[in-house]
Amino acid sequence: MKLSKLLHELDYELLSGSEDVEITSLVYDSRKVEKGSVFVCISGSVRDAHDFIDEVIEKGAAAIVVEKDVPCKEGVTYIKTANNRLALACMSAAYFDYPARHIKTIGITGTKGKTTTTYMVKSILELSGIKTGLIGTIESIIGDCHIPSENTTPESYVVQETFRKMVDAGLDAVVMEVSSQAMMLHRVSGFTFDYGVFTNLEEDHIGENEHKDFADYMHCKSLLFRQCRVGIFNGDSEYFSGILEGHTCEVETFGCAETLDLRAEEIELKNRHGELGVKYHVRGLMNFDVEVNVPGKFSVYNSLTAIAICRHFGVPTEQIQEALKHVSVKGRIELVPVSKKYTVMIDYAHNAMSLESLLTTLREYEPKRLVCLFGCGGNRSRSRRFEMGEVSSKLADFTIVTSDNPRDEDPKAIMEDILVGIKKADGEYVTIEDRKEAIAYALLNAKEGDIIVLAGKGHEDYQIIRGKKLHMDERELIQEIIKEHPEIVSEA
Template identity: 65%
Template sequence: MKLMDLLERLEYECVSGSVDAEVNGIANDSRHVEEGFLFFCIRGAVVDGHKYVPEVVEKGVRVLVTEEAVPVPEGVTVIKVKDSRYAMAVISAAWFGYPAEKLKVIGITGTKGKTTTTYMVKSILESAGHKVGLIGTIEAIIGDTVVPATNTTPESCTIQEYFSKMVDAGCDCVVMEVSSQGLMLRRTAGISFEIGIFTNIQPDHIGPAEHESFEDYMRCKGLLFRQCRIGIVNADDSHLTQVLEGHTCKVETFGFSEKADLRAERTRMVARPGYLGIDYHVAGLLDMDVEIDIPGTFSVYNSLTAIAICRHFGVSQTDIIEALKKARVKGRIEMVKVSDEFTLMIDYAHNAMSLESLLTTLQEYHPRRLICLFGCGGNRAKARRYEMGEVSGRLADLTIITSDNPRFENPEDIIADIRTGIEKTDGKYVEIPDRKEAIAYAIHHGEPGDVIVLAGKGHEDYQEIRGKKYPMDERVLIREILEEDRKSQA
């Protein structure tokens, strides 16, 4: 492909070589370049891609996209741009033939609710006959292909590649999680979103390698509403005005507020042994009753968001209601049937904020006992251990402390830190380092009316120990435990 065709939507300066150069491929990782490739010199938090120029030129790269002048041999073209991340997004779109223009793209941003909402939207739209791609925290779904995720919002070149494959697979729309990091790092630059969603915002991802302040975090979230046609936003969020500052889209609202365009009324908790859910009435732009097989007020928000999106695709109320009953998200309040007397679920809650939200929600169902099993990752901030221990000690009737990705730390040391947090409360606890043994203890000691939460792993299917990832899926562990129980009773 001619370089000039890749540059057609980009402001640039050709400081050496020629825009008539032929490009055989594009890459931003020096390990992936080949003869005739274009290489993006990206300034990262740790590594500056400009330092790899000699290496990639030696490997045959003939076009460089840079933010500064770099010495190159004759025959190598250097394209200087103001922002190489933005350039990568624009050039990647051109390389794959602008696939986003062949799809209706739905982008969802917010501190919580992105993952669950994407799956709800996918379920509803597919029930109405659409073929839907998905990009998110857990995976990318492209037709029949599933790709495990490494970032909530992938690099721009990967997004465009996914879009291209979705078009080839016959998808007509895609729903994707759009993180503040993805927006800040221009991974979604140049994409014209049909609909942009704001779920909610709380102080999170603030730090040296992420956002310098909560204000910056809000600003980055708000960038989505400068590149979408319709913005659908949470009317109940106290920071909505700041997030929407400078928006260029048509705005619709959802929530519990009487001022919301689409609102939830008459919510009711639904509880049976092995099942927790919620039902409510949708008012405003639609008039319908909905029941969700996922507990809690946040499930109302997530489903109401999905309904607000799918209304724009002309989905019938019947399809919406039926699809929401079927929507499941791996590792997000995922109920696993182990008994007719008590409820067990798996959830990804892996910090104090998400654990407190989860346990507070489950308390609203008035379980006989609320049992929380969790661990904390090794080689991560110790404060999280103390905080999660204190939350579980305060809100759960019994905490089962176990192991979760100890990495290069001793699991017993991590457990001791969690115990320090719990002992600030009156909460009861037991310590069982082996996660399978801990889960077996929870199941064998479950009593009628209990709610048991296995927190922290969620969709993860591994345990990381000493630099190696070992297969470990909690669903598999549960099946093994139940099978072992059956054999022992035979």
């Protein structure tokens, strides 16, 4: 194709050469350049692709897109833009022939709830016959194809490539998580979402290589609503007005307040036979009962968000109810059937904020004991270890400190750091380095009415030890333990 096609919706300056040059591929990774490629120089926090221009020209690149002043070599087209990440997004959309125009796009942003809500939306739409793809923290799903994710929101080229695959596979819609980083780095630029969704906002992702402060974090979240046709907002959030600032979309609200468009009322916690969940009634734009087999008030908000979205697709009430009753998200308060006498769940909570939210939620179910098993990653902030230890000791009745991705550190040293926090409160605890042994201890010593949380790993199916990524899936470990100790489920 001609380079001019890729530049069609882009503001740029032609430094040398011609826009009519034939292009074989669009590339932003110098290792993937081939003869005839157009190479977009991305300035990252670690490497600057402008440093590889000579190398990609030697490989046969026909055109270079820059955002800095560089010497132009004869025989190569040079294009300059003010922002190459935005350029890559717009060029990627053109390269894949604007696939977002042929599929309904749903973008969900917020500090928490994005992952669970995307799966709820997918479950509801699929049950009603609307073929739906997914892009998120855990994976991308195109029909029966599941692709593990590296980032919550992929690079713009990958987003557009995935959209194209979904369109070609005959999908009708795509629901995706949109991180604040994605907005800041233009990973979802180059198209307009049909629906943009705001779940909630808390202080997170602030620091080096992320957001300079909370105001910047909120601003980046709000950008989604200048890039969607319909905005669906959690009106209960104290940051609702801040997220709404500068919006260009239609506005619709959900939550528990009486003034909102879609409301959850008569909320009840559900706890029976080792299963936890919530029940409530939807009023406003829709009117029906809802039951979700995922515990916590945030499950009310997540499911209500999904309902607010799927309403626009005309999904019948019965199908929404059926899908929500059976939805399950890997590693997100994922209930694992072991015994009807107690509850076992796996969750991704891996920092103090998420662990506190999880344990506080589970406390509302009045367990006989709340047992929390977790570890902390190596080569990461030590303060996280102290904080998580203190949270677990305060909120759980019993803590099992174990290993979780020690990386290059000594697992025992990490566990000692966790104990510093544990000892700031008065919760009982035990330390067991081997994660399988720790889980076995939890199950073998479980009491009727207990809630046992395996925190930190969530959807991950590996441990990183001394530079090696070793397979380890907690679901498999539980099944192995049950085979070795069948008495665990003898009265299940």
